[in-house]
Amino acid sequence: MSLLDQLTTFSKTSLRRTETHVRTVDGREYVESRDDQGRSNLTPVGAKDYGWIGDVKPDLQVAKIRPGLFLGSQDVTVRPELLRSNNITHVLNVAAGVETETFPDAFTYKHVPILDLPETNITEYFQDCFAFIKAGATSGGVFVHCNAGVSRAVSIVVGYLMTTESLAFEDAYGQIKQIRPSARPNDGFMKQLKEYKPSQ
Structure with missing residues (x-):
């Protein structure tokens, strides 16, 4: 039998029934199947409370960028043993709407709220942040964080290295x-950092 004959005589009813697990962008899960008439049926599976696909595993990396300079997520700030084990004495929080001054008797905190938006001028926060980083790095260690330790905190530390070590972006x-x-x-911060010319 030729391929053309096979295609023209093929019947969908000969296909094996399968179920497909579907997860939507907002975190809901379904099992998709077809009934005898070929209609699609979606059956909800479990319940998600997030409204998105949640990552509930804490990010506890304390990334040592330089002696006395560390970077990471807000998750580290509720683990004093992690901070102490790295000789961290200062914590710089550059997240907006996140308070992490959990242990005020044990650490020196500074909060510089920065929105993680491409249109935010990240360089206008450099001077304030750099002074705190320098003080923290010389008196023990400083941990710089935002929510995830991916965009804002990284941008501040990149700018700091560019300024203090004359590094290219x-x-x-x-x-x-x-x-x-x-x-x-984020793309806006990347563009600003590439164009940033530190004045020494």
């Missing part, structure tokens, strides 16, 4: 990316 970002592979400033 590619070098500063490349070094951080090797230590913290999830590092990825």
